[in-house]
Amino acid sequence: MxxxxxxxxxxxxxxxxxxxxxxxxxxxxxxxxxxxxxxxxxxFAVGMLLVAAALTLDGYVTDVVGETRPAPPAGVPSAESAEIRRGGPVVNITGGRPTSVRPPGRTVALTFDDGPDPAWTPQVLDELARHGAKATFFVVGSKVARHPELARRIVAEGHELGNHTFSHADLTQVPGWRLRLESSLTQRALAGATGLHTTLARPPYSGPTRAITAPQWAGMKELAAEGHLIVLTDLDAEDGSDLDLPAKGAGAVVTMRGTRLAVDLVLEDLEGRGYRAVTVTEAIGMPSAHRRAGGVDRFLGSALNLAQRASETFVDVLRWxxxxxxxxxxxxxxxxxxxxxxxxxxxxxxxxxxxxxxxxxxxxxxxxxxxxxxxxxxxxxxxxxxxxxxxxxxxxxxxxxxxxxxxxxxxxxxxxxxxxxxxxxxxxxxxxxxxxxxxxxxxxxxxxxxxxxxxxxxxxxxxxxxxxxxxxxxxxxxxxxxxxxxxxxxxxxxxxxxxxxxxxxxxxxxxxxxxxxxxxxxxxxxxxxxxxxxxxxxxxxxxxxxxxxxxxxxxxxxxxxxxxxxxxxxxxxxxxxxxxxxxxxxxxxxxxxxxxxxxxxxxxxxxxxxxxxxxxxxxxxxxxxxxxxxxxxxxxxxxxxxxxxxxxxxxxxxxxxxxxxxxxxxxxxxxxxxxxxxxxxxxxxxxxxxxxxxxxxxxxxxxxxxxxxxxxxxxxxxxxxxxxxxxxxxxxx
Structure with a gap:
């Protein structure tokens, strides 16, 4: 130095x-x-890819489309579906010629849409059990992934599951690949939660057969091509005071949108008139809509359900x-x-x-x-x-x-x-x-x-x-x-x-x-x-x-x-x-x-x-x-x-x-x-x-x-x- x-x-x-x-x-x-x-x-790059995947999945499930979306405007009736519009609410488009069927007299196929929901689904199931009635639940695949235990309870108590798309998408507003994806993802979610697939489907925002429009008919045909029997409705029952059943004791498909009290009132009304409340397939005399899913589908479904829950948790953490x-x-x-x-x-x-x-x-x-x-x-x-x-x-x-x-x-x-x-x-x-x-x-x-x-x-x-x-x-x-x-x-x-x-x-x-x-x-x-x-x-x-x-x-x-x-x-x-x-x-x-x-x-x-x-x-x-x-x-x-x-x-x-x-x-x-x-x-x-x-x-x-x-x-x-x-x-x- x-x-x-x-x-x-x-x-x-x-x-x-x-x-x-x-x-x-x-x-x-x-x-x-x-x-x-x-x-x-x-x-870091791998982590960013996982983050992007989680956000994409959560966005698809909750925000890109969802139940908060307004119902589509009325469309022009489909000429192709003219015969079906005069028929029953259960529509088969899988064959060469579309056919429809209605439940027999004094029989109601009771249906519920948009679940499973942790608040009202358990109450509805309790009320159905108290009356000894059966119903068909048209479930949203993303909600099945979120609450698989409720889907399993629906099946365990003898009720039926139907496909109501994965994210409650308006099928008249989405391309064909998206419609097929909605159907497939819901089937995967059901397989992961219950080990089952279903042959029943109901398009979101659909109504009775007489209201089928050309875009809705096109969406129904796409669902049918995926192997589904289309189930529409005869009437909606918001509560037990406005249940207007068909004349002369004819059968019907009834969609319930009310509370536990409304379900109780409807079932009591049906019992008083001598009607029985059953699943859709039982009402029309068909085998159960449930099909055993393969091992690969059950694995992929479980992975999908887990990924969705993880993505939702991750997004919640990100918001905090x-x-x-x-x-x-x-x-x-x-x-x-x-x-x-x-x-x-x-x-x-x-x-x-x-x-x-x-x-x-x-x-x-x-x-x-x-x-x-x-x-x-x-x-x-x-x-x-x-x-x-x-x-x-x-x-x-x-x-x-x-x-x-x-x-x-x-x-x-x-x-x-x-x-x-x-x-x-x-x-x-x-x-x-x-x-x-x-x-x-x-x-x-x-x-x-x-x-x-x-x-x-x-x-x-x-x-x-x-x-x-x-x-x-x-x-x-x-x-x-x-x-x-x-x-x-x-x-x-x-x-x-x-x-x-x-x-x-x-x-x-x-x-x-x-x-x-x-x-x-x-x-x-x-x-x-x-x-x-x-x-x-x-x-x-x-x-x-x-x-x-x-x-x-x-x-x-x-x-x-x-x-x-x-x-x-x-x-x-x-x-x-x-x-x-x-x-x-x-x-x-x-x-x-x-x-x-x-x-x-x-x-x-x-x-x-x-x-x-x-x-x-x-x-x-x-x-x-x-x-x-x-x-x-x-x-x-x-x-x-x-x-x-x-x-x-x-x-x-x-x-x-x-x-x-x-x-x-x-x-x-x-x-x-x-x-x-x-x-x-x-x-x-x-x-x-x-x-x-x-x-x-x-x-x-x-x-x-x-x-x-x-x-x-x-x-x-x-x-x-x-x-x-x-x-x-x-x-x-």
Missing amino acids: TSTGSGRTRPPPPGRSPRRRPRPPVARTAASTPSGPRGHWFL AMFTAGALTLGRFGFFIVLAAVHAHRTRGGTRPKGPGRGWSGPPPVTVIVPAYNEAAGIQATIRSLVATSYPGDVEILVVDDGSTDGTADLAAGFPGVRVIRRPNGGKSAALNTGIAHASHELLVLLDGDTVFERATIGRLVRRLADPAVGAVSGNTKVGNRRGAIGRWQHIEYVIGFNLDRRAFELLDCMATVPGAVGAFRRSALEALGGVSADTLAEDTDLTMALCRAGWRVVYEENAVAWTEAPASLGQLWKQRYRWCYGTLQAMWKHRHAVVERNPFGRRCLGYLSLFHVLLPLLAPVVDLMAVYSIAVDDPLPVVAAWAGFVLVQMAIGWYALLLDGERASALWILPLQQFVYRQLMYLVVIQSLVTALLGVRLRWHGVRREGTFNGQGGTPVLAAAQTGRRSATTGR
């Missing part, structure tokens, strides 16, 4: 060298890529997850907006120290440490901003070159008054520890090699350390390269998602992260922790949590502004956020015992991170999924309205956050577009990171390519602000 520059090399003072962790440091390599599992993307995600998002916005407003009010009230502080006779000396690995694109701009600081005290600048191969150290050594320490590549944590060991002063300011400070930033960071209870200060990181869509999205995220949260974290005394781009620390606090740990890829989060657990306050100084170069491409952004998210999960796991400590930091910080940095991103895909699902199978207007309302809330919060940060509200024009690309990228990063962590894969550090945003741009507004200082939006300082 060597030191170059105008400052002399000196060994670390006795007792001040940080303790080394037994875990080897994580080296940084510019070309390295995530070493996480590749196979989890295959599993969507509600939870919405509640968490709105709750987080509201809670943190209030806390940010309180923080801003306190800041304007001048409660923060403006001078050197108690025990300081003047501005205390400060050591600025810049760990750098292959930062040739931006290191000169970083050092120029440090040299141009307006801080009146002594400022020592240390650049720790962590084995760079692009000449970073030589570029840094060209600045007078800057000490450059060269060391083999060992990772950012090792570079920081080297800088801490060589620092001359108690107060340390740490920043990355791609970051530019404003002139007043060092002073604004240091003054918060005037409070002896404060162990670290987080500055305000801003995106410098915000011209493209990706840069603008990150700019909005930094202001709303990072800096707005830090205002609340200071009030709650649970700061999660002092960013590596801009932070100030007490050297004694870091040494007491054994230096910066290499246990995680998010060394800044790990260090901040350790400081809070040790009893130090960590505060936020929004006027200590640092400009950073954000990733300029989606690939680079993915790499950076993957490392951040994975490292944060590591830090959360490492400090998990903080939740049971007396210090409330663990419960507040880890609880917040668990809810909003882990759970909410995991639920976020549900919102998109259910939005697409609802648009596909339902009225899209409520979805669009909910989305627009959510964006408006975000816009309002973004406006306030930008106002607090002294930024232009015009940046919000791109926020709605963030919902279609950027947000999905962020939650996919969390999913990948969580899967990687659960599989126990240790991710390597992977760097982000630097574009040199601040080099050679002295005339840009960004560097102008960095060189001349920036007026605070909240305090005017």
Whole structure:
């Protein structure tokens, strides 16, 4: 290890060298890529296919078509069915010439449609048993799949099952393949639930034979081609008071649509007139409509029924997850907006120290440490901003070159008054520890090699350390390269998602992260922790949590502004956020015992991170999924309205956050577009990171390519602000 520059090399003072962790440091390599599992993307794709299948099945059963659909308008009578319209309600179209039949005198084929239903079907069965009557139940296949036990009870008690389609589809409005599918699926559902098929069918929305229209006749012929005997009706009995049976004791097919009381009244009326209530096949003297299903059909039917119930449960879970995600998002916005407003009010009230502080006779000396690995694109701009600081005290600048191969150290050594320490590549944590060991002063300011400070930033960071209870200060990181869509999205995220949260974290005394781009620390606090740990890829989060657990306050100084170069491409952004998210999960796991400590930091910080940095991103895909699902199978207007309302809330919060940060509200024009690309990228990063962590894969550090945003741009507004200082939006300082 060597030191170059105008400052002399000196060994670390006795007792001040940080303790080394037994875990080897994580080296940084510019070309390295995530070493996480590749196979989890295959599993993700399989999972998405299963989700699509579940939503498709549930949509087919419940929303694409269903019982809430209005009955079709009256159509033109079919000439082909003229003879049938004058005949009985049981129609056979399987032969060359259609025929129909009516139950004999004093015989009623009692039928029920649209079940089985868990509320009324058991009551109807009880009432039929009490009267010793039998009936035919024309069941909907999807309801059989949902309540197979009721279908089995119907058969066990001697009643008959008929096919009423799978989703109660209007057969006059669907193509032939759909009609055949409706019939086939219902047969499969019956086979899975009861082991039986049925030869009886009744089209939904059908009536008596005299009302057959041409479209209905075409649908009936399709059902007949599937091997069904068509059963229509003579009359509907809504309750027991309007049962108008045919004259002279003629038989009839009666459809019941009433309650248990109505069934009781109808059966008592039939018994009083000398009628018997039987199944359709018994009424017309045919063998039972039930046929034993084959083993393959029973297996496929059981699988269909199970899949439908699973899909319905899954969709219910998704709906609850969507509600939870919405509640968490709105709750987080509201809670943190209030806390940010309180923080801003306190800041304007001048409660923060403006001078050197108690025990300081003047501005205390400060050591600025810049760990750098292959930062040739931006290191000169970083050092120029440090040299141009307006801080009146002594400022020592240390650049720790962590084995760079692009000449970073030589570029840094060209600045007078800057000490450059060269060391083999060992990772950012090792570079920081080297800088801490060589620092001359108690107060340390740490920043990355791609970051530019404003002139007043060092002073604004240091003054918060005037409070002896404060162990670290987080500055305000801003995106410098915000011209493209990706840069603008990150700019909005930094202001709303990072800096707005830090205002609340200071009030709650649970700061999660002092960013590596801009932070100030007490050297004694870091040494007491054994230096910066290499246990995680998010060394800044790990260090901040350790400081809070040790009893130090960590505060936020929004006027200590640092400009950073954000990733300029989606690939680079993915790499950076993957490392951040994975490292944060590591830090959360490492400090998990903080939740049971007396210090409330663990419960507040880890609880917040668990809810909003882990759970909410995991639920976020549900919102998109259910939005697409609802648009596909339902009225899209409520979805669009909910989305627009959510964006408006975000816009309002973004406006306030930008106002607090002294930024232009015009940046919000791109926020709605963030919902279609950027947000999905962020939650996919969390999913990948969580899967990687659960599989126990240790991710390597992977760097982000630097574009040199601040080099050679002295005339840009960004560097102008960095060189001349920036007026605070909240305090005017």
